[in-house]
Amino acid sequence: MRLFRQKMPFKALIGLLIVIISISGAMFAPILAPYPEADVLGRAWAAPSAGHWLGLDNLGRDVLSRLLYGARLSIGLSLLITALSFTIGVFTGFSAAVLGKTIDMILSRAVDLLLSMPALIFAMVVLSVLGTDLAVLIVTIAILDATRIFRVSRSLAMNIATLDFVEAARLRGEGLWWILRREILPNALAPLVAEFGLRFCFTFLFISALSFLGLGIQPPNADWGSMVKDYSAMIMLGVPTVFYPAGAIATLTIGINLLVDWLVSTSAAKH
Amino acid sequence: MMDKRTEDTLLEVEGLRIEAASQTDVRSVLVDDVSFALKRGEVLGLIGESGAGKSTIGLSSMHYTRPGCAITAGRIIFNGRDIREITETEERSLRGVKIAYVAQSAAASFNPALTIGRQVCEVVVRHKLMSKAAAKARAVDLFRSLDLPNPETFGQRYPHQVSGGQLQRAMAAMAMIAEPELLVFDEPTTALDVTTQVEVLAAFRALVRERGTAALYITHDLAVVAQIADRIMVLRHGKMVEVGSAETILHAPQDDYTKRLVAERNAAVAEYFVATSKGDDTTVLCMDGLVASYRGLPRVIDNVSMELTRGDTLAVVGESGSGKSTLARVIVGLLPRESGKLVFQGKELSAALAQRSREELRRIQMIYQNPDIALNPKQTLLEIIGRPIEFYLGKPKKEIKERVLELLRQIELPESFITRRPPELSGGQKQRVCIARALAAQPDAIICDEVTSALDPLVAEDILKLLRRLQEKYGLAYLFITHDLGTVRRIANKVAIMRKGQVLAYGETADVFSPPYHPYTGLLLSSVPEMRSEWLDEVLYKRQVSVASVVSS
Numbered sequence: 001m002r003l004f005r006q007k008m009p010f011k012a013l014i015g016l017l018i019v020i021i022s023i024s025g026a027m028f029a030p031i032l033a034p035y036p037e038a039d040v041l042g043r044a045w046a047a048p049s050a051g052h053w054l055g056l057d058n059l060g061r062d063v064l065s066r067l068l069y070g071a072r073l074s075i076g077l078s079l080l081i082t083a084l085s086f087t088i089g090v091f092t093g094f095s096a097a098v099l100g101k102t103i104d105m106i107l108s109r110a111v112d113l114l115l116s117m118p119a120l121i122f123a124m125v126v127l128s129v130l131g132t133d134l135a136v137l138i139v140t141i142a143i144l145d146a147t148r149i150f151r152v153s154r155s156l157a158m159n160i161a162t163l164d165f166v167e168a169a170r171l172r173g174e175g176l177w178w179i180l181r182r183e184i185l186p187n188a189l190a191p192l193v194a195e196f197g198l199r200f201c202f203t204f205l206f207i208s209a210l211s212f213l214g215l216g217i218q219p220p221n222a223d224w225g226s227m228v229k230d231y232s233a234m235i236m237l238g239v240p241t242v243f244y245p246a247g248a249i250a251t252l253t254i255g256i257n258l259l260v261d262w263l264v265s266t267s268a269a270k271h
Numbered sequence: 272m273m274d275k276r277t278e279d280t281l282l283e284v285e286g287l288r289i290e291a292a293s294q295t296d297v298r299s300v301l302v303d304d305v306s307f308a309l310k311r312g313e314v315l316g317l318i319g320e321s322g323a324g325k326s327t328i329g330l331s332s333m334h335y336t337r338p339g340c341a342i343t344a345g346r347i348i349f350n351g352r353d354i355r356e357i358t359e360t361e362e363r364s365l366r367g368v369k370i371a372y373v374a375q376s377a378a379a380s381f382n383p384a385l386t387i388g389r390q391v392c393e394v395v396v397r398h399k400l401m402s403k404a405a406a407k408a409r410a411v412d413l414f415r416s417l418d419l420p421n422p423e424t425f426g427q428r429y430p431h432q433v434s435g436g437q438l439q440r441a442m443a444a445m446a447m448i449a450e451p452e453l454l455v456f457d458e459p460t461t462a463l464d465v466t467t468q469v470e471v472l473a474a475f476r477a478l479v480r481e482r483g484t485a486a487l488y489i490t491h492d493l494a495v496v497a498q499i500a501d502r503i504m505v506l507r508h509g510k511m512v513e514v515g516s517a518e519t520i521l522h523a524p525q526d527d528y529t530k531r532l533v534a535e536r537n538a539a540v541a542e543y544f545v546a547t548s549k550g551d552d553t554t555v556l557c558m559d560g561l562v563a564s565y566r567g568l569p570r571v572i573d574n575v576s577m578e579l580t581r582g583d584t585l586a587v588v589g590e591s592g593s594g595k596s597t598l599a600r601v602i603v604g605l606l607p608r609e610s611g612k613l614v615f616q617g618k619e620l621s622a623a624l625a626q627r628s629r630e631e632l633r634r635i636q637m638i639y640q641n642p643d644i645a646l647n648p649k650q651t652l653l654e655i656i657g658r659p660i661e662f663y664l665g666k667p668k669k670e671i672k673e674r675v676l677e678l679l680r681q682i683e684l685p686e687s688f689i690t691r692r693p694p695e696l697s698g699g700q701k702q703r704v705c706i707a708r709a710l711a712a713q714p715d716a717i718i719c720d721e722v723t724s725a726l727d728p729l730v731a732e733d734i735l736k737l738l739r740r741l742q743e744k745y746g747l748a749y750l751f752i753t754h755d756l757g758t759v760r761r762i763a764n765k766v767a768i769m770r771k772g773q774v775l776a777y778g779e780t781a782d783v784f785s786p787p788y789h790p791y792t793g794l795l796l797s798s799v800p801e802m803r804s805e806w807l808d809e810v811l812y813k814r815q816v817s818v819a820s821v822v823s824s
Contacts, residue, residue: 163644163645164639164641164644164645165644165645165646165647167605168637168639168645168708170605170624171603171605171624171632171636171637172632172658172659172662172663172712173624173627173629173632173662174662182647182650183647186647186649186650187647187648187649
């Protein structure tokens, strides 16, 4: 199999397979899921049976259905947040590299300020002050994540901006938008795509962590992080339900990492 | 019992073949069926363009290949033993000790955090061949014979504290410290200024002759190799073209390719450009007392005045650090001038790029030194050449494409190249695309910043011809920045010689280069290597007489 005109190694194929399964699970959740995610169907912690393959949870809801619906929220939200943080981070990072020392200084110090606080604690403070609204969650994590992407894109653009073709574009009188989009972005794309995969993983885990702490996605909506939180106590009593959402998080993270490792190595080979 | 061959033959290479596995998994042959023998104390020059396999052969004599390459056939016999068959331990005791390597860029080869002396002594100390004190004494001795200043304390300095020429010589000292039997010089003077090149070359030659060390001298410059080599091997595309004594190759070459190389090099020294006056004295660009500097540092451009008229080629010549490239940046507005006037077609130009009108920007175009980074690798030639047409002239898509095709014809590239991207082109082709991009804006003046110095001699020659033809056709004015006097003589009708930000001499090319000239002009002129093997001796003799006055000025 080939992607970006490169042959894919076995490990990357496994990663791709995991990602495709997860995404299609999320996309087709309403069709695939045997029950609605929030319906109480029976006794709490019922063992797996023919009707409920993965059993029932603490409130008697079908675990498989919640896992599929949870994929929607967990993956969809991560994708949205990562895309948003990349838009902010890449634009500001490239601008800082191209627009000269003063603007670079202002942007970089602002980012340093945000970076100086632990992201999880910062997010917890913001979310507990502004409330756990989904929009607040998205914007907060996106901005926190954008600081890292700012760093990466700034250093990428710094290297590209010193090349003569960027100077040639400036001498031609091209505006900022053209230089960022046509001269720099195409040459920074490969490492940025690799970074996107990595960031997606982190965002995913970050949301799970916030949900686990009760600040992320609110019930009755299912997501993998809050499912781990809800089910974890029962592990003491020998109920293995917690391993399904936890395993899903771990598998998807590994899958994405396998895919990203390959993207990073091919983009490194090109440079 | 010694083999008869080993008595005077140090290195013998037979049927050497080196291949590289490329990305497409097809093996490409870098060096094919190369054989030569090197006697003790003999210097063999390896000549060829980039990609000819010179460096690959040089490195293979140490049984080393760049990552991804491998020696696939042939024998490399050093001191009677095939070094392809020795163990890794033996190989380690060979490298740096019996065979040493002098790389092109000393600046990139030295560790900036350690003193020069420590790095020079490292080989013998690590191999436990000498005590630290003995190694240090040997290093001082070498510094002295390489004519380095203050040989006793030179080793205590860090790489950034010495000049490029001195560092290159320090690297030769590093190579010589273990008294190797074979030295491999890989373009050791290419990155140096002409005046420095003379000194370094003289030091290398004295060293090799004094100690009777055999050497492989790799270079693309026939005149340089003429000074040092006993025999010369000409290479092209990894194959041997011609081998012979230096005299034969330089004065009676047999092969067509060698003949062309020799002819090109002769032309560079002998030919003068005959000014074809256009009878048009319209001033295009007038500089008057330009002054510029980088943020509070000393002036890089100091009171520079010159004039460019229609159809003119004004060459700005100088060594690195002379401010010639900064002058280009000041003219285009990348570095705003501090004072002085810059008048373009009767109208004063703003100091900063941002304040200039699009029309003003269109009329002055620039071509860069390194075509590899002057073109966006992700854009097609249609986008690259078409963009100025779209940006400045606002033509519709169809017209842009027609114009790009026309420009491709003018720069002598096939029309099918319109969909290609820069990585698919050769260096010379890329530089042609840069020319087309500049032409697309229909400029009045083009600033050429060292446009031929990254190219092989024969390719550079074609680029110069193309530029001249385009000039005649469109009446373009060129400001030609270069360090190569050969280029100046062939293309420029006017010349300005710069040193430390100031113009030392300015006028018609023939006038500036005829005696009586400024002493620095004389120094530059005498430093251009000639293909006579006695040239270096003559220069050195003359220098002893006259150089002191220039250097002290």
